[in-house]
Amino acid sequence: xxxxxxxxxxxxxxxxxxxxxxxxxxxxxxxxxxxxxxxxxxxxxxxxxxxxxxxxxxxxxxxxxxxxxxxxxxxxxxxxxxxxxxxxxxxxxxxxxxxxxxxxxxxxxxxxxxxxxxxxxxxxxxxxxxxxxxxxxxxxxxxxxxxxxxxxxxxxxxxxx
Amino acid sequence: xxxxxxxxxxxxxxxxxxxxxxxxxxxxxxxxxxxxxxxxxxxxxxxxxxxxxxxxxxxxxxxxxxxxxxxxxxxxxxxxxxxxxxxxxxxxxxxxxxxxxxxxxxxxxxxxxxxxxxxxxxxxxxxxxxxxxxxxxxxxxxxxxxxxxxxxxxxxxxxxxxxxxxxxxxxxxxxxxxxxxxxxxxxxxxxxxxxxxxxxxxxxxxxxxxxxxxxxxxxxxxxxxxxxxxxxxxxxxxxxxxxxxxxxxxxxxxxxxxxxxxxxxxxxxxxxxxxxxxxxxxxxxxxxxxxxxxxxxxxxxxxxxxxxxxxxxxxxxxxxxxxxxxxxxxxxxxxxxxxxxxxxxxxxxxxxxxxxxxxxxxxxxxxxxxxxxxxxxxxxxxxxxxxxxxxxxxxxxxxxxxxxxxxxxxxxxxxxxxxxxxxxxxxxxxxxxxxxxxxxxxxxxxxxxxxxxxxxxxxxxxxxxxxxxxxxxxxxxxxxxxxxxxxxxxxxxxxxxx
Numbered sequence: 001x002x003x004x005x006x007x008x009x010x011x012x013x014x015x016x017x018x019x020x021x022x023x024x025x026x027x028x029x030x031x032x033x034x035x036x037x038x039x040x041x042x043x044x045x046x047x048x049x050x051x052x053x054x055x056x057x058x059x060x061x062x063x064x065x066x067x068x069x070x071x072x073x074x075x076x077x078x079x080x081x082x083x084x085x086x087x088x089x090x091x092x093x094x095x096x097x098x099x100x101x102x103x104x105x106x107x108x109x110x111x112x113x114x115x116x117x118x119x120x121x122x123x124x125x126x127x128x129x130x131x132x133x134x135x136x137x138x139x140x141x142x143x144x145x146x147x148x149x150x151x152x153x154x155x156x157x158x159x160x161x
Numbered sequence: 162x163x164x165x166x167x168x169x170x171x172x173x174x175x176x177x178x179x180x181x182x183x184x185x186x187x188x189x190x191x192x193x194x195x196x197x198x199x200x201x202x203x204x205x206x207x208x209x210x211x212x213x214x215x216x217x218x219x220x221x222x223x224x225x226x227x228x229x230x231x232x233x234x235x236x237x238x239x240x241x242x243x244x245x246x247x248x249x250x251x252x253x254x255x256x257x258x259x260x261x262x263x264x265x266x267x268x269x270x271x272x273x274x275x276x277x278x279x280x281x282x283x284x285x286x287x288x289x290x291x292x293x294x295x296x297x298x299x300x301x302x303x304x305x306x307x308x309x310x311x312x313x314x315x316x317x318x319x320x321x322x323x324x325x326x327x328x329x330x331x332x333x334x335x336x337x338x339x340x341x342x343x344x345x346x347x348x349x350x351x352x353x354x355x356x357x358x359x360x361x362x363x364x365x366x367x368x369x370x371x372x373x374x375x376x377x378x379x380x381x382x383x384x385x386x387x388x389x390x391x392x393x394x395x396x397x398x399x400x401x402x403x404x405x406x407x408x409x410x411x412x413x414x415x416x417x418x419x420x421x422x423x424x425x426x427x428x429x430x431x432x433x434x435x436x437x438x439x440x441x442x443x444x445x446x447x448x449x450x451x452x453x454x455x456x457x458x459x460x461x462x463x464x465x466x467x468x469x470x471x472x473x474x475x476x477x478x479x480x481x482x483x484x485x486x487x488x489x490x491x492x493x494x495x496x497x498x499x500x501x502x503x504x505x506x507x508x509x510x511x512x513x514x515x516x517x518x519x520x521x522x523x524x525x526x527x528x529x530x531x532x533x534x535x536x537x538x539x540x541x542x543x544x545x546x547x548x549x550x551x552x553x554x555x556x557x558x559x560x561x562x563x564x565x566x567x568x569x570x571x572x573x574x575x576x577x578x579x580x581x582x583x584x585x586x587x588x589x590x591x592x593x594x595x596x597x598x599x600x601x602x603x604x605x606x607x608x609x610x611x612x613x614x615x616x617x618x619x620x621x622x623x624x625x626x627x628x629x630x631x632x633x634x635x636x637x638x639x640x641x642x643x644x645x646x647x648x649x650x651x652x653x654x655x656x657x658x659x
Contacts, residue, residue, distance in 0.1 A: 004590050011333075018336055021351055028346050032620040033612060037348035040608045041339050044332055051329045058325070068589055069382040077382040084381050085582065088374075088557060092574050095565075108554050115381050117550035126551050134562060142197060142205065144566040 001063050003071075008056045015052065019045030083114045099149030099157050100139070104131045135161055168517030171216035172525055180217060181522065184224025185529045189537045191225075192232020193244045195369055195563030199229030200489045207496055218500045219515070220522045222493055227526035229489075230469045231275035231534065234461070235541045238267045240556050242373035242563070246365060246432040247468040249598055250439040252372055254453060254460025261456055264542060270458055272534040273406065274413065274465035279527035281417040281466070282424065282473025287520040290477050290509070293425050298482065300426050302617060303624045305610035307634035308426070312433050312603045314641040315440025316596045323591055324645075330593040334600020335607070337362050344605075345612050357572035364601040366564045366573040370580025371587070371594045373560045377553040378585045384549055412442055412459045413466050420467030424474020432602055438467035444644065473523055480504050480516070 022045055025038035070085065072078035091107040098106075108127040117123060138144040139161030148157040171177065184206065191202035202225050210218035233245030238255035251271060258267035285293070300308075316327050340351045341361030352358035406413070416438035423434035442463035443453035451457045476493070478484045483505035485491035494504050502512060509516055544552065564577035587594050618624040626632050 007586060007590055011329075015336075018351065025348060025350060028348075030346065030616065032616045032618075033345065034615050034620050035612050037343040037346060037350055040611070041336065041350065044336050044339070048329060048332045048336065051325060051332060055325050055329060066589055068586070070378070070585065077385060080384075081378060081382045085378065088561075088578060088581075091557075092561070092571075092578055095561075095574070096571055100562075104558055108558060111554045111557070112550040115384055115550035115553060117548060123551075126547075130555060130558065134558065137194070138197075138562055138566060142201070142566075144562075145569050146562075147565070147571070 001059060001065055003066050003068050004059050004064075005056070008052060008059065012049065012052050012056075015045055015048045019049070080114055080116070084111055087111050087114065095147040097149055099153050100146040101131060101135055101157065101160065102149065102153065103147075104134065164513045165517050167514045168521050171514065171518050172220055172521040177217060177220045177525075180221040181224045181525050181529055182533065184221045185228035185526050185533065186537055188225040188228020188230075189232035189235070189530075189534065190228075192229040192248075193235040193541060195236060195242050195244050195365075195373075195559060197563075197566070198245060198488075199226060199232075200492045202229050203489065203492045203496065207492075207499070210496060210500060213500070215500045215502055216514075216518055218496065219518055220525075222496055223519060223522040224526040224529075226472055226489060226493065227275075227279050227469065227523060227530060230279075230472050231272065231465070231530055233468075234271035234275070234465055235268065235538055236559075238271060238461070239264060239541060239544055240373060240552075240559070241376045242369060242556060242560055246368070246602070247435050247471070248464070249368060249432060249595070249602070250435040250464035251461055251468075253439065253595055254455070254457050256376075257454065257456035258458075258461070263456065266458070267456075267461055268538040268542065269535075270461040271465045272530060272538060274416075274462040275469040276527040276531035276534075277413050278417045278420055278466035278469030279472055279523055279530070281414070282421045282470040283520045283523035283527070285421050286473040286477055286523075287516065290481050290516065293421075293474075293477050296425070298478075298484075299630065301628070302610040302614035303628045303631035304634065305426075305606060306614055306625065307631045307638065308423070308433070309603045309607035309610060310638045311634055311641070312437055312440075313599060313607065314638045315436055316593070316599055317440075317444070317642060317645050323593070326591060327593040327596040330587070330596035331600040334597040334602075335604045336600075337367070337597075338601050338604020339608065344609055345616075357570060360568075361605075362576055362601075363567065363573070364598055365567050366576045367580040367601055368598055369560045369564050370577035371584030371597065373556050374577060374581030375584030375588060375594070377556050378581065379588060380549060380553055409459060409462060412446070412462050416442060416463040416466035417470040420470025421474040423467070424471030425477050433606075434467040434471050435464035436599060436602070438463040440641070444641065469527075476519060480508055480519070483508075 019042065022038045022041035025036070025041070028036035069075060069078040070081050073082055087107065087110060091103055094103040094106070105127060108130060109123050112123055112126070135146065139146045146161060148154045187206070188199065188202050191197045192199055203222055206221055206225050210221060213221070229245065230247060233243055233248030234251045234255065235244060237243040237248040237251040238259050241252050241256040243249045243252055255267045255271065258264065313331060316331050317324065338361070340358055342348070342352075342359055343350055349359065419438040419441065420434045423437065439460060442459050446457070446459055447453070449457055449459065453460050475487050475490045479490040479494050483494070483503070485494045497504050502508065502515070544555070547555065560577060561574055564573045565571065567573055584594050587597070614624050615622055624631070625635060
């Protein structure tokens with residue numbers, strides 16, 4: 001129950017922040033635009049808070065425990081998931097630094113290994129095949145400007161896509 | 162008759178046949194890859210049409226359009242990652258079917274429904290194009306608002322388990338849709354001076370995060386506890402038997418009618434029609450043995466029929482009025498102009514063969530989709546044979562690429578990540594991700610048409626009820642919202658009487 005209450009509090013804080021911002025939006029010059037830019041956001045914010053309050057009351061009454069493995073770092077599942085979330089975050093951050101090809105070559109095997117895959121040769125083949133396919137299909141065939149990284153890596157990427 | 166024979170000659174010749182095959186397959190592949198839209202597929206084909214005759218160019222572009230409209234369902238069913246926005250509703254029942262080991266059946270249903278929807282819309286287009294275009298033009302802000310509300314009301318059927326949490330999910334989706342520049346008076350809202358937020362948060366990136374990335378997170382934590390031999394089975398496409406198809410004829414026809422009608426309305430789009438068709442079907446078949454959201458075949462038939470029926474529907478205002486109703490038809494209209502055709506009221510008079518050529522191209526592409534779609538979808542089906550650690554990382558990398566290539570923006574990737582974590586928590590606390598996406602997709606339409614109608618009405622909202630079409634749609638909204646309560650009440654009365 002505690003986890004859901006914390007979640008509801010965070011959602012509630014988000015809605016309150018949204019509502020404060022909505023109230024501070026400038027009024028419209030057009031007298032027929034009754035709602036203005038802030039009209040619907042204010043209505044949505046108030047409605048959101050009312051519904052959230054009703055849900056929270058129900059959570060209090062039901063008292064059902066919800067397990068969130070992502071935050072349970074003591075368990076193997078929790079650690080595996082948290083590591084994968086962190087890895088995805090690192091993958092995103094590295095995209096603009098070392099480019100798409102290198103970051104994907106790093107991400108795929110490490111993430112699969114952390115999930116529990118233990119066949120190095122198959123993993124290597126999979127990593128190279130997926131990275132090559134994505135680069136060729138998106139970068140070369142469909143001319144999507146994939147992230148190139150910085151410095152020398154950027155220059156090198158122009159030789160591929 | 163001469164005109165039809167000329168059109169037959171233009172479509173059914175060896176070169177056209179090759180173009181239909183290539184175009185349909187190319188459309189399916191582009192539709193199946195998140196981040197590559199149908200409009201992008203058509204744009205990529207455009208340079209090849211420069212030297213073609215108008216007939217051949219039309220055949221190719223229509224084939225790509227039909228293939229793209231169906232392709233989105235492949236990744237929606239196999240990976241829970243809708244390849245196109247129109248395939249969002251297909252994930253609701255398509256992915257649960259794939260999880261039960263019925264991926265082949267789900268893909269077969271999608272292909273069958275897409276083919277049916279396309280042929281249905283082609284027939285409607287041929288019979289009533291000018292008349293339908295006139296009706297579509299009568300749609301103004303009041304009708305658009307009512308249509309948006311009708312779309313939102315589907316939440317009662319797509320997230321029926323917990324209506325309160327579904328309502329909050331829709332509200333949160335609507336709130337996210339208000340981020341960016343207000344399109345009525347240009348006020349910056351909730352952007353905090355960040356340029357990437359000025360264009361708003363697009364539902365494609367949220368969808369990829371909340372559906373695909375969140376699903377991978379969920380599977381990672383369950384990976385060690387489940388029977389991982391299940392996913393090793395082969396995926397052979399099972400097309401629906403004629404007898405089974407006949408049993409569900411009403412779902413095919415109803416969804417196709419919804420798809421054609423909404424497709425004709427400019428700017429309404431396939432995602433709205435597929436959601437409304439899904440909502441209507443799940444409402445009218447809620448007592449089926451397999452619940453909606455747990456792998457009900459009608460949950461695939463309805464959105465896919467509606468989505469592809471929108472293809473013929475969307476071409477009606479494009480050709481007859483010169484008004485492209487969607488980004489895809491805008492690209493097609495541009496292509497028509499490049500090859501020397503000027504869409505508008507005079508097009509059908511000056512080019513009498515054109516309508517029949519488009520009709521036959523649609524039918525040809527739909528038939529190819531039905532018979533040849535097996536081959537392409539089977540190749541995608543092999544993905545399911547991968548062990549989950551490889552499949553999961555593949556989905557993440559593809560999702561990231563899809564989010565990035567959508568606007569070539571790194572910020573979209575960050576939004577995808579946030580939506581992924583948010584979607585995971587939504588799933589844990591039993592909130593509704595489809596309802597959130599519904600709010601996000603329809604938010605713009607609802608707010609803009611609501612405010613425009615109030616401005617047109619000098620600050621009053623009477624226009625919503627004084628315009629007959631708007632009033633009828635609003636009454637439908639009331640019916641859809643009140644029906645669950647009404648049927649519950651009736652059920653209680655029956656049980657107490659017994």
